[in-house]
C-alpha cells in the first residue's frame with residue numbers, strides 16, 4: 307500500500323502564525339491566557355497548556371498578565387475591555403480576517419447595512435458583526451433576508467465560506483431586495499486557503515482508492531473537508547489520531563490518500579502517515 311499526501315493540507319498560514327505567536331510569547335515572556343482555543347485541535351491546545359497557555363472563555367477569568375486573541379479575531383469591545391482591565395495583548399487575528407473586519411467597519415461607517423454570508427454563532431462572524439456596530443446581520447439563507455435598514459446594502463463573507471457560494475448568495479439577496487435598494491456593494495472576503503484544501507483532496511482522489519482525513523471532529527473546516535472527500539465517492543475515514551486507524555479499512559487498498567484540516571498540526575499528520583506505513587505501506 308502506497309501513502310500519498312494531498313498537495314495542500316494541514317495548518318493554514320493564519321493558524322500557523324497564531325500558534326507561533328503564542329509559542330514565542332510563552333518562550334520569551336512566560337504564561338498567558340488565550341480567549342478561546344487558539345486552534346480547534348485538542349492535542350495542540352494540550353501541548354500549549356503544558357507550556358503555560360490556559361484557555362479562558364471570559365476576560366474576567368484572566369486576572370492579570372497577558373491574553374491572546376485567536377486567529378478568528380474579536381470585536382472592538384473586546385479590545386476595549388482588554389485595555390480597561392490593563393492586560394497585555396497578543397493579537398493573533400489572521401490578516402485575512404482583519405481585512406474582513408476593516409471592510410465591515412468602514413462600510414458601516416459609510417452608512418451601509420452589512421449582510422454577512424456566514425454562521426451567526428461562529429466566533430469569526432460574531433467578531434465581524436461587532437465591527438458593524440449594530441448595522442449588520444449574518445445568515446447563510448438568502449430567503450431569510452426580507453428587509454434591511456435603509457437602502458444601501460454591503461455584502462461580505464465569513465472567510466472560510468466558498469467564493470462561488472458567496473456570489474450566489476449575493477445574487478439571490480440582491481434579486482429579492484432590488485426594488486428597495488439604491489446602492490449595493492459586494493466584497494469577496496473569502497479566504498483561498500480552505501478552497502485550496504478541498505481542491506487538493508479532489509485531485510488526490512483521482513490517484514488513490516481510499517482517503518484518510520486527519521483533524522478534530524469539532525473543527526468545522528475539517529468536517530467540511532471530510533465531506534468533500536466523501537463526495538469523491540471513495541471510502542473516507544475521518545480520524546483525530548493515528549491510533550484510530552484500523553487495518554481492515556485498507557484490505558485490498560493499493561494506494562491511500564491523506565489530507566488534514568486547517569487546524570491539524572504537521573506532527574499529527576506525520577504520525578498517521580507512519581502508522582499507515584506500519585499497516586502495510588511503503589516507508
Ligand code: SF4
Pocket residue numbers: 318319320321377378400401402403465466497498499500568
Ligand atoms: S483559513 Fe484563511 S482566514 Fe482563516 S485563519 Fe486560515 S488563513 Fe486566516
